[in-house]
């Protein structure tokens with residue numbers, strides 16, 4: 001397998017979280033997306049939540065119109081979000097489970113349990129030329145169902161890996177590696193994300209089957225200390241180094 005460059009999607013939701021803490025226009029997530037582009041991001045990811053706690057409808061429209069990078073719209077599988085996706089035509093959507101009370105997306109989508117309800121949310125955007133990804137836990141059954149549903153991509157939830165310590169983290173990494181192999185063998189594009197940081201990104205970036213990482217909260221938090229451009233550049237370098245080392249190991 002040829003190891004390709006790993007794309008970095010920068011999730012700018014939490015720039016909007018800070019803006020919304022005071023109301024008004026500052027800080028502007030669209031400006032953050034432009035900084036991300038200059039710092040080496042390959043795409044912008046934004047989650048339009050049902051409760052609009054961070055990203056707004058207008059942010060999505062402006063991200064599509066004013067930013068050159070591809071837009072990955074994270075959304076729940078609801079009629080309202082489908083209508084917005086079809087009207088906005090982002091490059092990709094990523095279907096995520098959404099609970100009103102959660103602080104963040106707590107787990108992957110249970111595609112296996114909800115495949116009948118999910119089908120139209122995959123077929124209609126794909127027919128409109130939008131790539132469709134399912135955010136899933138790294139298990140064989142979820143991957144098989146994603147393929148059966150005709151999704152283009154799966155995004156593996158890295159939250160359990162990032163939260164685990166010691167041998168538990170090593171076990172979670174093995175789950176991600178196995179799932180990425182499985183997804184690739186099923187002909188699915190494979191992404192990963194959630195909770196990744198400078199400390200945790202390397203081993204995930206080294207998984208050769210992955211084509212994209214989506215990272216947000218840590219980058220925006222780190223930007224408080226060193227600036228957004230610097231936090232993205234450092235993440236970009238850690239990803240590229242891990243990738244290059246993995247490639248070296250495979251071809252040695």
Ligand code: PXP
Nearest residue numbers: 105135193194195214215216217
């Ligand atoms: N990928 C998906 C599908 C997500 O829902 C999120 C969080 O919005 C991320 C990636 C980014 O996670 P984090 O903000 O923890 O880096």
